[in-house]
Amino acid sequence: MIEFERVSKRYAEGHDALREVSVTIEKDDMVFLTGHSGAGKSTLMRLIMLMERPTRGRVSVDGVDLSRVGRARIPAHRRNIGVVFQNHQLLFDRPVFDNVALPLLIAGYDHREVGRRVRASLDKVGLLSKERAMPITLSGGEQQRVGIARAVVGRPKILLADEPTGNLDPALSAEIMALFEAFNQVGVTVLIASHDLALISRLHHRILTLREGQLVGGEGH
Numbered sequence: 001m002i003e004f005e006r007v008s009k010r011y012a013e014g015h016d017a018l019r020e021v022s023v024t025i026e027k028d029d030m031v032f033l034t035g036h037s038g039a040g041k042s043t044l045m046r047l048i049m050l051m052e053r054p055t056r057g058r059v060s061v062d063g064v065d066l067s068r069v070g071r072a073r074i075p076a077h078r079r080n081i082g083v084v085f086q087n088h089q090l091l092f093d094r095p096v097f098d099n100v101a102l103p104l105l106i107a108g109y110d111h112r113e114v115g116r117r118v119r120a121s122l123d124k125v126g127l128l129s130k131e132r133a134m135p136i137t138l139s140g141g142e143q144q145r146v147g148i149a150r151a152v153v154g155r156p157k158i159l160l161a162d163e164p165t166g167n168l169d170p171a172l173s174a175e176i177m178a179l180f181e182a183f184n185q186v187g188v189t190v191l192i193a194s195h196d197l198a199l200i201s202r203l204h205h206r207i208l209t210l211r212e213g214q215l216v217g218g219e220g221h
C-alpha cells in the first residue's frame, strides 16, 4: 500500500510541484495518474522512489514512513519498486539479455539465478526469442517491453511507469497496458502516469488527476 498524507513538495527554486496531496493506493490497485505537463506526476513518483523527499506531509509504503528510511536503506527500498520510463533508457551497446539482467547484477545475484530470472521476465513480455538481439534492431514497442522486463526482473511489489506509451501508436500502447494489467493481476501494485486520456479512460482503472500540484480527481480510496 502506498499512502500520501497531505504531501507538499517545493523545489529549491520555490515552485510548488505538489500541494497537500492525500491519497491511498491499495496493494492490488492499478491506478493511472494524469494531468497537464508540469502538474506534478513525475514528482509524485519520485517521492515514492525516494529520489525526492517531501517538503511537508508523509509518504508511506507498506506501512513504513519513508522519512524513516535513511540514505543507506534507499537501495533496499528501491528493490521493491520497478520503474519504466518513456524513453526506456536501454543500453544500446548491449544485447537484450544484458539490459534486463542489469538490476540483478547490481544487486549481486549469482549467475544462474540471473539467467533464470531474466528468461522468466522476457517470457512474460513475449521476448524470449530476442535475448541475444541488440535493442537497436527492435521496434519501439519491443524496446518498451524490454524496459518492462528489466523493471520486473527483481520481482518488485510496486511498478511505476512514467508515460510508458508516449512514443507508441494506439495498438502498441494497448498491448503495453495489457502487460501492466497482467502484472497487476499477479499482485503487483501499478501506478502509471499518462497523458493519453483516450487510452486510460477505456481501461476502467482508477484515475488520479493532478492540476498544478493538487489532486482534483480520484483522491481518497
Ligand SMILES: Nc1ncnc2c1ncn2[C@@H]1O[C@H](COP(=O)(O)OP(=O)(O)OP(=O)(O)O)[C@@H](O)[C@H]1O
Pocket (backbone or CB within 6 Å): 011, 012, 013, 015, 016, 017, 035, 036, 037, 038, 039, 040, 041, 042, 043, 044
Ligand atoms: N528537480 C526539479 N527542480 C526544480 N523544479 C522541478 C524539478 N522537477 C520538477 N520541477 C518542477 O515541478 C513541477 C512539476 O514537475 P513534474 O515533472 O512533477 O510534472 P509532470 O506532471 O511529471 O510533468 P510532465 O508531464 O511534463 O512530465 C514543474 O513545474 C517542474 O518544472
